[in-house]
Amino acid sequence: MKTKQLGIRTIQHIGIPTADLGRSQRFYKSLGFTNVMSSGFEHNGAQGKVAMMRSGEVTIEIYQLPDSEFELIRQRKIGVIDHIAFDVPDIDRAFQYLKENKFAIVEDGPVYLPFWKNGCKYFNILGPNGERIEFNQILEA
DSSP: OOGGGTTOOEEEEEEEEOSOHHHHHHHHHHTTOEEEEEEEEEETTEEEEEEEEEETTEEEEEEEOOGGGHHHHHHTOTTSOOEEEEEOSOHHHHHHHHHHTTOOBSSSSOEEEOOTTTOEEEEEEEOTTSOEEEEEEEOOO
């Protein structure tokens, strides 16, 4: 497979689940990260929250699922890395390419989130060990 087909430019972020978003934000701030984006999101009909923390070229997504999903977080062992996200210039093209090549795609299509100024779209595939690999496009307009 040729990576130019997907247009992967860089690792966009690393996602880390947390049981206490404020505590995690303070921790990463103490390491020199700054909050560059905060938002809420819907998960199984309830509200979760997220913060993107950045230091130099490194972005970490820390997110807290809704209280109703707390047990899910515990089962995943809080603090483990949840996914690696690749930045792509055309999310629809990347989705189509991976679908045509029979990758194990988690979502039915790219999903919109109200993150960043104009939102973003993402989808995940599963790697050979069950790891989630996210493809993400921050929308320009």
